Amino acid sequence: MIERYPLAHLPTPIEPLPGLSDALGGPQLYIKRDDLTGLGVGGNKTRKLEYLLSDAIQKGCQTLVSTGAVQSNHCRQVAAAAAKAGLRSVLVLAGDEPEKKQGNLLLDHLSGAETVFVSRAERDQRLDETFARLEAEGRKPYLIPYGGSSPIGALGYLQAMQELADQVLEPDWIVFASSSGGTHAGMVLGAQQTRFAGKVLGIGIDKLNIDFARTIANLTNATAELLDIDYQVDEADILLNEEYCKPGYGVMQPNEVEAVKLFAQLDGILLDPVYTGRAAGGMIDLIQKGFFKKTDKVLFWHTGGTPALFAEPYQSLLAA
Numbered sequence: 001m002i003e004r005y006p007l008a009h010l011p012t013p014i015e016p017l018p019g020l021s022d023a024l025g026g027p028q029l030y031i032k033r034d035d036l037t038g039l040g041v042g043g044n045k046t047r048k049l050e051y052l053l054s055d056a057i058q059k060g061c062q063t064l065v066s067t068g069a070v071q072s073n074h075c076r077q078v079a080a081a082a083a084k085a086g087l088r089s090v091l092v093l094a095g096d097e098p099e100k101k102q103g104n105l106l107l108d109h110l111s112g113a114e115t116v117f118v119s120r121a122e123r124d125q126r127l128d129e130t131f132a133r134l135e136a137e138g139r140k141p142y143l144i145p146y147g148g149s150s151p152i153g154a155l156g157y158l159q160a161m162q163e164l165a166d167q168v169l170e171p172d173w174i175v176f177a178s179s180s181g182g183t184h185a186g187m188v189l190g191a192q193q194t195r196f197a198g199k200v201l202g203i204g205i206d207k208l209n210i211d212f213a214r215t216i217a218n219l220t221n222a223t224a225e226l227l228d229i230d231y232q233v234d235e236a237d238i239l240l241n242e243e244y245c246k247p248g249y250g251v252m253q254p255n256e257v258e259a260v261k262l263f264a265q266l267d268g269i270l271l272d273p274v275y276t277g278r279a280a281g282g283m284i285d286l287i288q289k290g291f292f293k294k295t296d297k298v299l300f301w302h303t304g305g306t307p308a309l310f311a312e313p314y315q316s317l318l319a320a
Helices: 018-024 045-058 073-085 103-110 120-136 151-165 182-193 212-226 254-267 276-288 306-310
Strands: 014-016 028-033 063-069 088-094 114-118 141-143 173-178 199-204 239-241 297-302
Touching: 018 028, 018 254, 018 276, 045 073, 045 141, 045 151, 045 182, 063 073, 063 120, 073 088, 073 103, 073 306, 088 120, 103 114, 103 306, 114 120, 120 141, 151 182, 151 212, 173 182, 173 276, 182 199, 182 212, 199 276, 212 239, 254 276, 276 297
Parallel strands: 028 297, 063 088, 063 141, 088 114, 173 199, 173 297, 199 239
Antiparallel strands: 014 028
């Protein structure tokens, strides 16, 4: 098994959400604070990067290369991981280069990352071209896929489920933002390995032109194969709600704005406007529709992303 390169502050705490639980009058709500993993302001990608960075170092690589949106939480943590390990980082970011470097993009540059801006349609092609250029320059690049979602990256959330098993809370449900699939796949395999009795529900974040549940199932199976675990799932085994991502990536809806405000005003928890805001908005809507039993314990797994709150496009939160 691939060793971990220590990056994260673990275990991350679990806290009750008494204000939100009382206001909604539904299940008992708790939160697992992976926004507090520490690296570059923290987030869920740090767990994945512990394994990806270890693999890169074992292979003698010198430059971490990855991709994401301009306000990518993943890329921000890649840049910080590279800095911590004494490596370089190059980030291929989908979107126009903003006049002001704010939020995650500011932190990318503080960590010393080189950035390449490209349209979303050309992102993958430019990523391949950037990797080839770095190879030709002798910079020994290591490619980290979008969101760190590979069998190696998914190991981070297999380990996270073991961490949860060692903590006191035994939730009936885990609810979280599901975007590139690695966190979801690691949780599914981790749930099987730890005999987790609850259910793992991902809230889709991006409107994708793929069968995302199948993608998660395939990644789960590839991770099991990497570890020589005799376990297979199919898409029917993946609990995924994609009802809230129909407006598209990063297009905030009123329920998401309300969720960000409720978490902050009732329990002092900051969410981000793209991932945890959408997942929390979906969870609150499901509570209001009676999806969960009132006696359930529901754990909202905070995957981080708070720096995006400080990027200019999201100042509409204050006026909404």
